[in-house]
Amino acid sequence: MAKVFTLAEVSEHNTNKDCWLVIDGKVYDVTKFLEDHPGGDEVLVSSTGKDATDDFEDVGHSATAKAMMEEFYVGDINTSTIPTKTTYTPPKQPHYNQDKTSEFIVKLLQFLVPLIILGVAVGIRFYTKSSA
Known part of the structure; x- marks a missing residue:
């Protein structure tokens, strides 16, 4: 033995x-x-x-x-x-949903881009009137 x-x-x-x-x-x-x-x-x-x-x-x-x-x-x-081995357990986190994030960015851009274009157009119009 x-x-x-x-x-x-x-x-x-x-x-x-x-x-x-x-x-x-x-x-x-x-x-x-x-x-x-x-x-x-x-x-x-x-x-x-x-x-x-x-x-x-x-x-x-x-x-x-x-x-x-x-x-x-x-x-x-x-x-x-012999000490028992511990395994790594990651912390609980909310699930990251790529689709919802992309959807949010698209909606934000759909709102902001026209505002930026409008702002640039008004700015150009205002600038050309004041310089004439």
């Missing part, structure tokens, strides 16, 4: 001399692999003390890399010790 660790226990192994990771609910001692890791040892050390599953998956490791993990397996994580 596999040993079960808490996140606090795994978090104690957070240096390049002693590095443990939590990936998919399993604990891996990757200390011996640090020098050989293609991404450098800092990447692995920075993933200690948390669930590193997302970090691991985001990189897109090969099937060979995933198979290599078996030799570093030391036990399982007590999932109740």
Whole structure:
């Protein structure tokens, strides 16, 4: 039966001399692999003390890399010790209706454009009378 660790226990192994990771609910001692890791040892050390599953998956490791993990397996994580992830929920906002906005702009222009033309015409008429 596999040993079960808490996140606090795994978090104690957070240096390049002693590095443990939590990936998919399993604990891996990757200390011996640090020098050989293609991404450098800092990447692995920075993933200690948390669930590193997302970090691991985001990189897109090969099937060979995933198979290599078996030799570093030391036990399982007590999932109740890992904080739950929260998802972003955007604030409630009124629905933006493009059609109503466009409709408003068209009506506004239908009102303003004739007024502007009338104003320009009166202005020209007034200007030409006063300069004559």
